[in-house]
Amino acid sequence: MLTTRPRGTNDILPGEVEKWQYLEELARQVCREYGYGELRTPIFEHTELFHRGVGETTDVVEKEMYTFTDRGERSITLRPEATAATVRAYLENKLSSLPQPVKLFYIGPMFRYDRPQAGRFRQFHQFGVEVFGTHSPAIDAEVIAMAMDIYKRIGLTDLELHINSVGCPECRPLLREKLQEHFRPHLEELCSNCQGRFERNPLRILDCKGEKCQELGRNAPTTLDALCPGCQSHFNEVKLNLEAVGVPYIVNNRLVRGLDYYTHTAFEIMAKDIGAQSSIGGGGRYNGLIEACGGPAIPGVGFALGLERILLTAERQGIDFPFSRGPEVFVATAGTGVEIQSFKLIQELRQRSVPAEKDYLGRSLKAQMKYAAKLGARWVVILGEEEYAKGLAAVRDMKLGDQQEVALAELVEYIKSK
Structure with a gap:
C-alpha cells in the first residue's frame, strides 16, 4: 500500500526526532572532545566490499544484506554496517598520509534484512568510531571508555561491559583445531549454517543463536584457551587501562x-x-581488515552503537532528554491591522535565534492563547490594534501567568533578555 511504510522501518516524527537530534549532537560533542573527525560514506557500496570486509561466513553476508544489480550490471549492497565502508574511504582517499592514528566517526542508517522485533529493524541507525594506525592497547581502552562515557552522559544505568580477546592469526589455528575437535562428533546435530562454518570458520559456531548449537557449544573451547603470548599481553594491557580510568568490565x-x-x-x-537483543553497542580491534580490503597491513579498532536501542533503553529507564519541544515565543494578534506586524516580529525574533511562531488560521485571541499553550510557548506577545497604535505590546509569561506592557521599540531586546 502507498500509505504504509515498508516492514522493519520507522517514521521519526516531530516530538520524537528532537531526541535523535539531542543524541546525535551529544555524540558529536564527545567526538570533538576525544579528537575524532566526522566521515560520511555512501549508503550503498560495491557488494564485494562487504564480502571481503565483513566475512563470507557471517549471518550479515549469508542472510541479511540488501543486494541488487544496478543498470550497469554491477552488484550493489545497501550498507549493513559502516566499518568496511570507512576502511574503503580511508584507503581511497589516502588518509594513511595524515598524521597517525586517524580517528573518525560516523552517524547514519544501515540496512539488514532481518525479522523485525523490539529494538531490531531493517533500517536502523548507528553512531560509530574507527581508529586506524596504532596497535596500542590504550586506544582499545579509549574507544571502550568513550562508548561508556556517552552512555553515562545520556544517563543510562545498569549497563554491563563485556570484553574478550578473540586472538590473532598466530593463535587462531590452534583455536580452530580445538573447536573442530569439539564439534566433529556432533556435526550432524549442528544447524545447516554451522555445518558450513565447521570447515570455513568454526569460531562462528559460538555466535549461533540456535538453541541446539548453543547447547553444543556450551562446553566448547573458548578464545582465551588458545591465546598466544602477544594476544594475552595485549588483553592484559586493555584491562589495566580500563581499570585505571574506573571503567568496570x-x-x-x-x-x-x-x-x-x-x-x-x-x-x-x-x-x-530492550527486546530481541540486550546489546546496545559493541566493537573491537580488526588488525587484518584493511589488508583484506586491498590495503597495507594497518591496524584498526572501533565500535558501533545502535541509536534505536539507546533510545529504547532511555525510554525504559525513564530518561527525559533536555530539549525544547516548541517555540519559546508565540505572537498573538487582537483586532485587525496588525497581521503584517506580527509576521515581521516573529522574523526579527528568529533572526536573533529566538524560536517564534504565530497563528496562520485566523483564530480568535482566546483560541490563539490555547494554541500557544499546546505548542509549549513560554512567552506570548499580544499585539492589539489599539496598543500597537500607541507603540506598545503585552508580553505574558505562560508559566507564571503575569503580563506587562513593553514598548515595541524595545520588544525584541526584552524578549531576547528573557
Whole structure:
C-alpha cells in the first residue's frame, strides 16, 4: 500500500526526532572532545566490499544484506554496517598520509534484512568510531571508555561491559583445531549454517543463536584457551587501562561478535529489557581488515552503537532528554491591522535565534492563547490594534501567568533578555 511504510522501518516524527537530534549532537560533542573527525560514506557500496570486509561466513553476508544489480550490471549492497565502508574511504582517499592514528566517526542508517522485533529493524541507525594506525592497547581502552562515557552522559544505568580477546592469526589455528575437535562428533546435530562454518570458520559456531548449537557449544573451547603470548599481553594491557580510568568490565570468554574481521579485543555493552537483543553497542580491534580490503597491513579498532536501542533503553529507564519541544515565543494578534506586524516580529525574533511562531488560521485571541499553550510557548506577545497604535505590546509569561506592557521599540531586546 502507498500509505504504509515498508516492514522493519520507522517514521521519526516531530516530538520524537528532537531526541535523535539531542543524541546525535551529544555524540558529536564527545567526538570533538576525544579528537575524532566526522566521515560520511555512501549508503550503498560495491557488494564485494562487504564480502571481503565483513566475512563470507557471517549471518550479515549469508542472510541479511540488501543486494541488487544496478543498470550497469554491477552488484550493489545497501550498507549493513559502516566499518568496511570507512576502511574503503580511508584507503581511497589516502588518509594513511595524515598524521597517525586517524580517528573518525560516523552517524547514519544501515540496512539488514532481518525479522523485525523490539529494538531490531531493517533500517536502523548507528553512531560509530574507527581508529586506524596504532596497535596500542590504550586506544582499545579509549574507544571502550568513550562508548561508556556517552552512555553515562545520556544517563543510562545498569549497563554491563563485556570484553574478550578473540586472538590473532598466530593463535587462531590452534583455536580452530580445538573447536573442530569439539564439534566433529556432533556435526550432524549442528544447524545447516554451522555445518558450513565447521570447515570455513568454526569460531562462528559460538555466535549461533540456535538453541541446539548453543547447547553444543556450551562446553566448547573458548578464545582465551588458545591465546598466544602477544594476544594475552595485549588483553592484559586493555584491562589495566580500563581499570585505571574506573571503567568496570566483565570478561566474557564466549563473546566472539558477529563479524569475521575482529582480532584481539572484542566487546559489547549490554542493557536489560530492550527486546530481541540486550546489546546496545559493541566493537573491537580488526588488525587484518584493511589488508583484506586491498590495503597495507594497518591496524584498526572501533565500535558501533545502535541509536534505536539507546533510545529504547532511555525510554525504559525513564530518561527525559533536555530539549525544547516548541517555540519559546508565540505572537498573538487582537483586532485587525496588525497581521503584517506580527509576521515581521516573529522574523526579527528568529533572526536573533529566538524560536517564534504565530497563528496562520485566523483564530480568535482566546483560541490563539490555547494554541500557544499546546505548542509549549513560554512567552506570548499580544499585539492589539489599539496598543500597537500607541507603540506598545503585552508580553505574558505562560508559566507564571503575569503580563506587562513593553514598548515595541524595545520588544525584541526584552524578549531576547528573557
